[in-house]
Amino acid sequence: MMAKPRIVEAKEILRQSTQGRTQPFIVRDVMDEQYVVKGIHGVGQPSLVAELICAELARRCELPIAEYALMRFPAGMLDFSMEPRASDLKGGLAFASKVAAHSQDLLFSQISEVDEVIQQRLLLFDMWVNNEDRRLSAQGGNVNLLWSSVNGLVVIDHNLAFDPINGNGDFENHVFSHQRACFADLEVRARHEAVLDAALNDWDMIIDSIPLEWLYHDIDDDTSEIHPSLAERFNLLARLRDPSFWSLI
Template identity: 80%
Template sequence: MKRPYVVEAKEILRQSTQGRTKPFIIRDANNDQYVVKGVNGVGQQSLVSELICSELARRCELPVAEYALMRFPTGLLDFSTEPRAGDLEGGMAFASKVAPHSQDLLFSLIGEVDEGTQQRLLLFDIWINNEDRCLSSQGGNVNLLWSAVSGLVVIDHNLAFDPINHTGNFENHVFSHQRERFADLEIRARHEAVLDAALNDWDMITDLIPLEWLYRDIDDETSEIQPTLAERFNLLVRLRDPSFWSLI
Protein backbone atom coordinates (compact mmCIF):
# COMPACT_ATOMS: atom_id res chain seq x y z
CA MET A 1 0.00 0.00 0.00
CA LYS A 2 1.25 3.47 -0.87
CA ARG A 3 2.33 5.38 2.22
CA PRO A 4 2.18 9.15 2.61
CA TYR A 5 5.03 11.06 1.05
CA VAL A 6 7.83 11.44 3.63
CA VAL A 7 10.16 14.43 3.44
CA GLU A 8 13.22 15.33 5.48
CA ALA A 9 13.55 18.76 7.05
CA LYS A 10 16.62 20.75 6.07
CA GLU A 11 16.07 24.23 7.53
CA ILE A 12 13.60 25.77 9.98
CA LEU A 13 12.90 29.14 8.40
CA ARG A 14 10.59 30.66 11.01
CA GLN A 15 7.59 30.12 13.21
CA SER A 16 4.34 31.64 12.00
CA THR A 17 2.83 34.42 14.06
CA GLN A 18 -0.65 33.71 12.68
CA GLY A 19 -3.24 31.21 13.84
CA ARG A 20 -3.67 29.44 17.14
CA THR A 21 -1.31 26.57 16.34
CA LYS A 22 1.68 28.76 15.39
CA PRO A 23 3.07 26.29 12.81
CA PHE A 24 6.61 26.44 11.44
CA ILE A 25 7.72 27.22 7.91
CA ILE A 26 10.34 24.62 7.02
CA ARG A 27 12.40 23.91 3.92
CA ASP A 28 12.90 20.26 3.08
CA ALA A 29 15.83 18.49 1.43
CA ASN A 30 14.31 19.18 -2.01
CA ASN A 31 14.05 22.92 -1.21
CA ASP A 32 10.26 22.83 -1.06
CA GLN A 33 8.60 24.79 1.73
CA TYR A 34 6.02 23.38 4.11
CA VAL A 35 3.81 24.64 6.91
CA VAL A 36 4.61 22.15 9.67
CA LYS A 37 2.86 21.11 12.89
CA GLY A 38 4.58 18.83 15.38
CA VAL A 39 3.30 16.37 17.96
CA ASN A 40 4.54 18.40 20.93
CA GLY A 41 3.05 21.59 19.50
CA VAL A 42 -0.53 20.66 18.63
CA GLY A 43 -0.94 17.15 20.02
CA GLN A 44 -1.43 13.75 18.47
CA GLN A 45 -5.19 14.08 18.08
CA SER A 46 -4.78 17.20 15.91
CA LEU A 47 -2.31 15.54 13.58
CA VAL A 48 -4.60 12.52 13.19
CA SER A 49 -7.40 14.93 12.23
CA GLU A 50 -5.17 16.69 9.71
CA LEU A 51 -4.21 13.48 7.94
CA ILE A 52 -7.67 11.91 7.91
CA CYS A 53 -9.33 15.09 6.66
CA SER A 54 -6.70 15.72 4.00
CA GLU A 55 -7.24 12.22 2.64
CA LEU A 56 -11.03 12.50 2.79
CA ALA A 57 -10.99 15.96 1.19
CA ARG A 58 -8.86 14.74 -1.70
CA ARG A 59 -11.29 11.88 -2.31
CA CYS A 60 -14.16 14.38 -2.13
CA GLU A 61 -12.53 16.32 -4.97
CA LEU A 62 -11.85 19.36 -2.80
CA PRO A 63 -8.69 21.39 -3.57
CA VAL A 64 -6.90 20.47 -0.35
CA ALA A 65 -3.24 21.43 0.07
CA GLU A 66 -0.67 18.75 -0.69
CA TYR A 67 0.70 17.19 2.47
CA ALA A 68 3.60 15.04 3.59
CA LEU A 69 4.98 13.55 6.78
CA MET A 70 8.15 15.32 7.86
CA ARG A 71 11.03 13.81 9.78
CA PHE A 72 13.92 15.69 11.33
CA PRO A 73 17.58 14.69 11.04
CA THR A 74 19.52 14.22 14.26
CA GLY A 75 20.52 17.56 15.77
CA LEU A 76 18.32 19.86 13.67
CA LEU A 77 15.89 20.52 16.50
CA ASP A 78 18.48 20.39 19.30
CA PHE A 79 20.60 23.11 17.72
CA SER A 80 17.83 25.29 16.31
CA THR A 81 17.77 28.94 17.39
CA GLU A 82 13.95 28.91 17.26
CA PRO A 83 12.81 29.21 20.90
CA ARG A 84 9.91 26.78 20.41
CA ALA A 85 11.60 24.22 18.16
CA GLY A 86 10.66 21.63 20.79
CA ASP A 87 7.08 21.87 19.47
CA LEU A 88 8.32 19.80 16.50
CA GLU A 89 9.49 16.89 18.64
CA GLY A 90 7.50 13.74 19.33
CA GLY A 91 7.83 11.89 16.04
CA MET A 92 6.76 12.58 12.49
CA ALA A 93 5.25 16.02 11.89
CA PHE A 94 2.38 16.96 9.57
CA ALA A 95 3.63 19.12 6.71
CA SER A 96 1.32 21.04 4.39
CA LYS A 97 3.02 22.26 1.23
CA VAL A 98 3.12 26.04 0.86
CA ALA A 99 0.78 27.25 -1.87
CA PRO A 100 2.75 29.86 -3.87
CA HIS A 101 1.31 33.30 -4.65
CA SER A 102 -1.68 32.77 -2.38
CA GLN A 103 -3.39 34.75 0.37
CA ASP A 104 -6.26 34.19 2.78
CA LEU A 105 -9.57 34.13 0.94
CA LEU A 106 -11.19 37.55 1.33
CA PHE A 107 -14.91 38.08 1.85
CA SER A 108 -14.99 40.04 -1.40
CA LEU A 109 -13.66 37.00 -3.28
CA ILE A 110 -16.25 34.45 -2.15
CA GLY A 111 -18.12 34.83 -5.42
CA GLU A 112 -15.02 33.71 -7.32
CA VAL A 113 -15.34 30.21 -5.83
CA ASP A 114 -17.39 27.74 -7.85
CA GLU A 115 -20.81 27.18 -6.25
CA GLY A 116 -20.43 23.40 -6.37
CA THR A 117 -17.18 23.68 -4.44
CA GLN A 118 -18.83 25.99 -1.90
CA GLN A 119 -21.59 23.44 -1.33
CA ARG A 120 -19.18 20.51 -1.12
CA LEU A 121 -16.92 22.25 1.40
CA LEU A 122 -19.81 23.36 3.61
CA LEU A 123 -21.15 19.81 3.64
CA PHE A 124 -17.67 18.39 4.24
CA ASP A 125 -17.06 20.64 7.26
CA ILE A 126 -20.43 19.74 8.79
CA TRP A 127 -19.63 16.07 8.16
CA ILE A 128 -16.24 16.19 9.94
CA ASN A 129 -17.51 18.66 12.57
CA ASN A 130 -15.04 21.37 11.61
CA GLU A 131 -16.34 24.75 12.77
CA ASP A 132 -13.03 26.46 12.08
CA ARG A 133 -13.83 28.03 8.70
CA CYS A 134 -15.68 31.26 9.44
CA LEU A 135 -15.72 34.49 7.45
CA SER A 136 -17.98 37.52 7.21
CA SER A 137 -17.65 41.13 6.11
CA GLN A 138 -16.21 41.78 9.60
CA GLY A 139 -13.47 39.17 9.11
CA GLY A 140 -12.90 35.71 10.57
CA ASN A 141 -10.66 32.67 10.50
CA VAL A 142 -11.38 31.19 7.09
CA ASN A 143 -8.59 28.60 6.70
CA LEU A 144 -8.83 28.92 2.93
CA LEU A 145 -6.23 30.33 0.59
CA TRP A 146 -6.88 31.99 -2.75
CA SER A 147 -4.64 32.47 -5.75
CA ALA A 148 -5.65 34.24 -8.94
CA VAL A 149 -3.63 31.58 -10.77
CA SER A 150 -4.51 28.31 -9.03
CA GLY A 151 -7.76 29.25 -7.26
CA LEU A 152 -8.89 27.87 -3.90
CA VAL A 153 -6.69 25.88 -1.51
CA VAL A 154 -8.24 24.19 1.54
CA ILE A 155 -6.06 24.04 4.68
CA ASP A 156 -6.14 23.36 8.44
CA HIS A 157 -8.30 20.58 9.86
CA ASN A 158 -6.68 20.22 13.28
CA LEU A 159 -9.95 21.09 15.06
CA ALA A 160 -12.11 18.60 13.14
CA PHE A 161 -13.86 15.88 15.19
CA ASP A 162 -13.60 18.09 18.26
CA PRO A 163 -15.60 17.68 20.34
CA ILE A 164 -16.67 14.32 18.96
CA ASN A 165 -20.21 14.32 20.43
CA HIS A 166 -21.14 17.91 19.67
CA THR A 167 -23.22 19.15 16.76
CA GLY A 168 -21.44 22.25 15.55
CA ASN A 169 -22.94 25.61 14.68
CA PHE A 170 -22.19 26.49 11.08
CA GLU A 171 -24.17 29.72 10.79
CA ASN A 172 -20.89 31.64 10.43
CA HIS A 173 -19.30 29.23 7.96
CA VAL A 174 -17.84 31.06 4.98
CA PHE A 175 -20.27 29.24 2.67
CA SER A 176 -23.28 29.00 5.01
CA HIS A 177 -25.42 30.76 2.39
CA GLN A 178 -25.30 27.52 0.38
CA ARG A 179 -27.29 25.55 2.98
CA GLU A 180 -30.60 26.21 1.27
CA ARG A 181 -29.32 24.58 -1.91
CA PHE A 182 -29.41 21.17 -0.21
CA ALA A 183 -33.21 21.30 -0.32
CA ASP A 184 -32.68 20.28 -3.95
CA LEU A 185 -32.57 16.49 -3.72
CA GLU A 186 -30.49 16.17 -6.88
CA ILE A 187 -27.79 18.46 -5.45
CA ARG A 188 -27.90 16.63 -2.14
CA ALA A 189 -27.57 13.21 -3.78
CA ARG A 190 -24.64 14.32 -5.93
CA HIS A 191 -22.57 15.49 -2.96
CA GLU A 192 -23.66 12.66 -0.67
CA ALA A 193 -22.47 10.04 -3.16
CA VAL A 194 -18.97 11.54 -3.24
CA LEU A 195 -18.65 11.71 0.55
CA ASP A 196 -19.99 8.19 0.93
CA ALA A 197 -17.46 6.84 -1.58
CA ALA A 198 -14.66 8.57 0.33
CA LEU A 199 -15.79 6.93 3.56
CA ASN A 200 -15.50 3.52 1.90
CA ASP A 201 -11.72 4.08 1.97
CA TRP A 202 -11.66 4.51 5.76
CA ASP A 203 -9.43 1.52 6.48
CA MET A 204 -7.02 2.54 3.74
CA ILE A 205 -6.85 6.10 5.13
CA THR A 206 -6.33 5.14 8.76
CA ASP A 207 -3.57 2.73 7.76
CA LEU A 208 -1.56 5.80 6.73
CA ILE A 209 -1.45 7.28 10.24
CA PRO A 210 1.91 6.98 12.06
CA LEU A 211 1.56 4.77 15.14
CA GLU A 212 3.19 7.42 17.36
CA TRP A 213 0.18 9.66 16.64
CA LEU A 214 -2.35 7.04 17.69
CA TYR A 215 -1.16 5.78 21.08
CA ARG A 216 0.24 7.27 24.24
CA ASP A 217 2.19 4.00 24.44
CA ILE A 218 2.66 2.29 21.09
CA ASP A 219 3.08 -1.05 22.89
CA ASP A 220 -0.33 -0.71 24.53
CA GLU A 221 -3.33 -0.75 22.19
CA THR A 222 -5.61 0.29 25.05
CA SER A 223 -3.84 3.67 25.21
CA GLU A 224 -5.33 5.02 21.98
CA ILE A 225 -5.64 8.80 21.99
CA GLN A 226 -9.06 10.48 22.08
CA PRO A 227 -11.17 10.64 20.05
CA THR A 228 -10.43 7.09 18.93
CA LEU A 229 -10.57 6.02 15.31
CA ALA A 230 -13.81 4.17 16.06
CA GLU A 231 -15.36 7.33 17.49
CA ARG A 232 -14.28 9.30 14.44
CA PHE A 233 -15.76 6.70 12.10
CA ASN A 234 -19.04 6.72 14.02
CA LEU A 235 -19.24 10.48 13.54
CA LEU A 236 -18.70 10.16 9.80
CA VAL A 237 -20.98 7.19 9.23
CA ARG A 238 -23.98 9.23 10.37
CA LEU A 239 -23.92 10.54 6.79
CA ARG A 240 -25.78 7.33 5.95
CA ASP A 241 -28.59 8.14 8.37
CA PRO A 242 -31.40 10.35 6.97
CA SER A 243 -31.32 12.37 10.22
CA PHE A 244 -27.90 13.74 9.20
CA TRP A 245 -29.61 16.15 6.82
CA SER A 246 -31.42 17.82 9.69
CA LEU A 247 -28.02 19.35 10.55
CA ILE A 248 -27.78 21.13 7.20
Protein backbone atom coordinates in the same frame (compact mmCIF):
# COMPACT_ATOMS: atom_id res chain seq x y z
CA MET B 1 -5.88 3.02 -5.19
CA MET B 2 -4.53 6.23 -3.68
CA ALA B 3 -0.93 6.26 -2.45
CA LYS B 4 -0.05 6.87 1.17
CA PRO B 5 1.22 10.35 2.10
CA ARG B 6 4.84 10.92 1.11
CA ILE B 7 7.56 11.23 3.74
CA VAL B 8 9.81 14.24 3.19
CA GLU B 9 13.09 15.06 4.92
CA ALA B 10 13.56 18.40 6.67
CA LYS B 11 16.57 20.48 5.71
CA GLU B 12 16.10 23.83 7.46
CA ILE B 13 13.67 25.40 9.92
CA LEU B 14 13.06 28.85 8.47
CA ARG B 15 10.82 30.41 11.10
CA GLN B 16 7.80 29.93 13.32
CA SER B 17 4.58 31.48 12.10
CA THR B 18 3.01 34.20 14.23
CA GLN B 19 -0.42 33.60 12.69
CA GLY B 20 -3.07 31.24 13.99
CA ARG B 21 -3.45 29.51 17.32
CA THR B 22 -1.16 26.61 16.46
CA GLN B 23 1.78 28.79 15.33
CA PRO B 24 3.24 26.17 12.97
CA PHE B 25 6.75 26.29 11.53
CA ILE B 26 7.85 27.04 7.99
CA VAL B 27 10.36 24.34 7.08
CA ARG B 28 12.37 23.73 3.92
CA ASP B 29 12.86 20.12 2.85
CA VAL B 30 15.84 18.58 1.06
CA MET B 31 14.16 19.28 -2.29
CA ASP B 32 13.99 22.99 -1.35
CA GLU B 33 10.20 22.93 -1.08
CA GLN B 34 8.63 24.87 1.79
CA TYR B 35 6.01 23.42 4.13
CA VAL B 36 3.85 24.61 7.00
CA VAL B 37 4.66 22.03 9.67
CA LYS B 38 2.95 20.96 12.91
CA GLY B 39 4.53 18.55 15.37
CA ILE B 40 3.30 16.29 18.16
CA HIS B 41 4.76 18.37 21.00
CA GLY B 42 3.25 21.53 19.50
CA VAL B 43 -0.37 20.75 18.62
CA GLY B 44 -0.77 17.27 20.10
CA GLN B 45 -1.55 13.87 18.66
CA PRO B 46 -5.35 14.29 18.23
CA SER B 47 -4.84 17.39 16.10
CA LEU B 48 -2.35 15.66 13.80
CA VAL B 49 -4.70 12.71 13.38
CA ALA B 50 -7.49 15.13 12.47
CA GLU B 51 -5.24 16.84 9.93
CA LEU B 52 -4.28 13.64 8.17
CA ILE B 53 -7.72 12.03 8.16
CA CYS B 54 -9.32 15.20 6.83
CA ALA B 55 -6.63 15.73 4.21
CA GLU B 56 -7.10 12.17 2.97
CA LEU B 57 -10.89 12.47 2.95
CA ALA B 58 -10.80 15.89 1.28
CA ARG B 59 -8.53 14.59 -1.47
CA ARG B 60 -11.00 11.81 -2.17
CA CYS B 61 -13.86 14.31 -2.11
CA GLU B 62 -12.15 16.28 -4.88
CA LEU B 63 -11.61 19.34 -2.70
CA PRO B 64 -8.55 21.49 -3.48
CA ILE B 65 -6.63 20.51 -0.35
CA ALA B 66 -3.08 21.84 -0.07
CA GLU B 67 -0.44 19.26 -1.03
CA TYR B 68 0.70 17.51 2.14
CA ALA B 69 3.25 15.04 3.44
CA LEU B 70 4.71 13.61 6.62
CA MET B 71 8.00 15.25 7.61
CA ARG B 72 10.99 13.60 9.25
CA PHE B 73 13.69 15.60 11.03
CA PRO B 74 17.35 14.50 11.01
CA ALA B 75 18.87 13.53 14.34
CA GLY B 76 20.03 16.61 16.23
CA MET B 77 18.29 19.23 14.05
CA LEU B 78 15.65 20.05 16.64
CA ASP B 79 18.05 19.91 19.60
CA PHE B 80 20.46 22.42 18.06
CA SER B 81 18.00 24.70 16.26
CA MET B 82 18.14 28.43 17.02
CA GLU B 83 14.32 28.55 16.98
CA PRO B 84 13.22 28.91 20.63
CA ARG B 85 10.28 26.49 20.27
CA ALA B 86 11.78 23.97 17.85
CA SER B 87 11.00 21.28 20.43
CA ASP B 88 7.33 21.65 19.38
CA LEU B 89 8.31 19.57 16.36
CA LYS B 90 9.59 16.65 18.44
CA GLY B 91 7.80 13.37 19.04
CA GLY B 92 8.04 11.70 15.66
CA LEU B 93 6.80 12.45 12.18
CA ALA B 94 5.15 15.86 11.73
CA PHE B 95 2.29 16.91 9.46
CA ALA B 96 3.52 19.11 6.61
CA SER B 97 1.29 21.17 4.33
CA LYS B 98 3.05 22.58 1.29
CA VAL B 99 3.19 26.38 1.11
CA ALA B 100 0.80 27.58 -1.59
CA ALA B 101 2.78 30.08 -3.64
CA HIS B 102 1.24 33.46 -4.47
CA SER B 103 -1.83 32.77 -2.31
CA GLN B 104 -3.38 34.85 0.44
CA ASP B 105 -6.31 34.37 2.84
CA LEU B 106 -9.62 34.36 0.98
CA LEU B 107 -11.39 37.69 1.41
CA PHE B 108 -15.12 38.12 1.93
CA SER B 109 -15.27 40.05 -1.35
CA GLN B 110 -13.80 37.04 -3.20
CA ILE B 111 -16.37 34.45 -2.11
CA SER B 112 -18.36 34.78 -5.33
CA GLU B 113 -15.25 33.84 -7.33
CA VAL B 114 -15.21 30.35 -5.80
CA ASP B 115 -17.00 27.68 -7.80
CA GLU B 116 -20.45 27.05 -6.28
CA VAL B 117 -20.10 23.26 -6.35
CA ILE B 118 -16.86 23.58 -4.36
CA GLN B 119 -18.62 25.93 -1.93
CA GLN B 120 -21.36 23.36 -1.37
CA ARG B 121 -18.95 20.45 -1.09
CA LEU B 122 -16.71 22.22 1.43
CA LEU B 123 -19.61 23.34 3.61
CA LEU B 124 -20.95 19.80 3.67
CA PHE B 125 -17.48 18.38 4.29
CA ASP B 126 -16.84 20.67 7.27
CA MET B 127 -20.23 19.81 8.77
CA TRP B 128 -19.46 16.12 8.21
CA VAL B 129 -16.12 16.22 10.07
CA ASN B 130 -17.32 18.84 12.59
CA ASN B 131 -14.78 21.46 11.53
CA GLU B 132 -16.16 24.82 12.69
CA ASP B 133 -12.87 26.57 12.05
CA ARG B 134 -13.71 28.18 8.69
CA ARG B 135 -15.58 31.36 9.55
CA LEU B 136 -15.74 34.54 7.51
CA SER B 137 -18.09 37.51 7.32
CA ALA B 138 -17.88 41.12 6.19
CA GLN B 139 -16.37 41.82 9.63
CA GLY B 140 -13.57 39.28 9.13
CA GLY B 141 -12.88 35.87 10.60
CA ASN B 142 -10.60 32.84 10.51
CA VAL B 143 -11.32 31.32 7.11
CA ASN B 144 -8.49 28.79 6.69
CA LEU B 145 -8.79 29.09 2.92
CA LEU B 146 -6.21 30.54 0.55
CA TRP B 147 -6.95 32.18 -2.78
CA SER B 148 -5.05 33.34 -5.81
CA SER B 149 -6.34 34.41 -9.21
CA VAL B 150 -3.89 31.95 -10.78
CA ASN B 151 -4.29 28.82 -8.61
CA GLY B 152 -7.77 29.40 -7.23
CA LEU B 153 -8.84 28.02 -3.87
CA VAL B 154 -6.58 26.07 -1.49
CA VAL B 155 -8.06 24.35 1.57
CA ILE B 156 -5.92 24.21 4.73
CA ASP B 157 -6.07 23.48 8.48
CA HIS B 158 -8.26 20.76 9.97
CA ASN B 159 -6.62 20.41 13.38
CA LEU B 160 -9.90 21.29 15.15
CA ALA B 161 -12.04 18.77 13.26
CA PHE B 162 -13.91 16.05 15.19
CA ASP B 163 -14.54 18.49 18.03
CA PRO B 164 -17.04 18.04 19.51
CA ILE B 165 -16.94 14.32 18.78
CA ASN B 166 -20.47 13.83 20.17
CA GLY B 167 -22.79 16.47 18.82
CA ASN B 168 -22.83 19.01 16.06
CA GLY B 169 -20.96 22.26 15.62
CA ASP B 170 -22.16 25.77 14.86
CA PHE B 171 -21.96 26.55 11.15
CA GLU B 172 -24.06 29.71 10.97
CA ASN B 173 -20.92 31.75 10.31
CA HIS B 174 -19.21 29.28 7.99
CA VAL B 175 -17.78 31.08 4.98
CA PHE B 176 -20.17 29.18 2.68
CA SER B 177 -23.19 28.92 5.03
CA HIS B 178 -25.36 30.59 2.36
CA GLN B 179 -25.15 27.32 0.39
CA ARG B 180 -27.13 25.33 2.98
CA ALA B 181 -30.40 25.89 1.14
CA CYS B 182 -29.01 24.08 -1.91
CA PHE B 183 -29.21 20.75 -0.09
CA ALA B 184 -33.01 20.91 -0.15
CA ASP B 185 -32.59 19.84 -3.78
CA LEU B 186 -32.43 16.04 -3.56
CA GLU B 187 -30.38 15.77 -6.73
CA VAL B 188 -27.73 18.15 -5.37
CA ARG B 189 -27.71 16.29 -2.07
CA ALA B 190 -27.35 12.88 -3.72
CA ARG B 191 -24.46 14.04 -5.88
CA HIS B 192 -22.42 15.27 -2.91
CA GLU B 193 -23.44 12.41 -0.64
CA ALA B 194 -22.17 9.82 -3.12
CA VAL B 195 -18.72 11.41 -3.16
CA LEU B 196 -18.45 11.61 0.64
CA ASP B 197 -19.72 8.07 1.05
CA ALA B 198 -17.17 6.73 -1.43
CA ALA B 199 -14.41 8.53 0.50
CA LEU B 200 -15.57 6.91 3.75
CA ASN B 201 -15.34 3.50 2.10
CA ASP B 202 -11.56 4.02 2.12
CA TRP B 203 -11.49 4.43 5.91
CA ASP B 204 -9.26 1.42 6.58
CA MET B 205 -6.77 2.58 3.98
CA ILE B 206 -6.78 6.11 5.41
CA ILE B 207 -6.14 5.13 9.02
CA ASP B 208 -3.42 2.73 7.88
CA SER B 209 -1.44 5.81 6.81
CA ILE B 210 -1.45 7.38 10.31
CA PRO B 211 1.90 7.11 12.15
CA LEU B 212 1.60 4.91 15.25
CA GLU B 213 3.21 7.59 17.43
CA TRP B 214 0.19 9.79 16.70
CA LEU B 215 -2.32 7.18 17.86
CA TYR B 216 -1.11 5.94 21.24
CA HIS B 217 0.20 7.59 24.36
CA ASP B 218 2.31 4.44 24.65
CA ILE B 219 2.85 2.68 21.32
CA ASP B 220 3.43 -0.58 23.20
CA ASP B 221 -0.01 -0.35 24.83
CA ASP B 222 -2.93 -0.46 22.40
CA THR B 223 -5.31 0.46 25.24
CA SER B 224 -3.71 3.91 25.48
CA GLU B 225 -5.32 5.24 22.29
CA ILE B 226 -5.76 8.98 22.01
CA HIS B 227 -9.14 10.71 22.42
CA PRO B 228 -11.21 10.90 20.37
CA SER B 229 -10.39 7.39 19.22
CA LEU B 230 -10.43 6.24 15.61
CA ALA B 231 -13.67 4.37 16.31
CA GLU B 232 -15.29 7.54 17.65
CA ARG B 233 -14.15 9.48 14.61
CA PHE B 234 -15.53 6.83 12.26
CA ASN B 235 -18.87 6.84 14.09
CA LEU B 236 -19.09 10.60 13.64
CA LEU B 237 -18.48 10.26 9.91
CA ALA B 238 -20.83 7.29 9.56
CA ARG B 239 -23.81 9.47 10.54
CA LEU B 240 -23.69 10.58 6.90
CA ARG B 241 -25.47 7.28 6.19
CA ASP B 242 -28.30 8.11 8.59
CA PRO B 243 -31.17 10.14 7.06
CA SER B 244 -31.26 12.26 10.22
CA PHE B 245 -27.88 13.73 9.23
CA TRP B 246 -29.55 15.84 6.55
CA SER B 247 -31.89 17.45 9.07
CA LEU B 248 -28.80 19.19 10.48
CA ILE B 249 -27.80 20.79 7.19
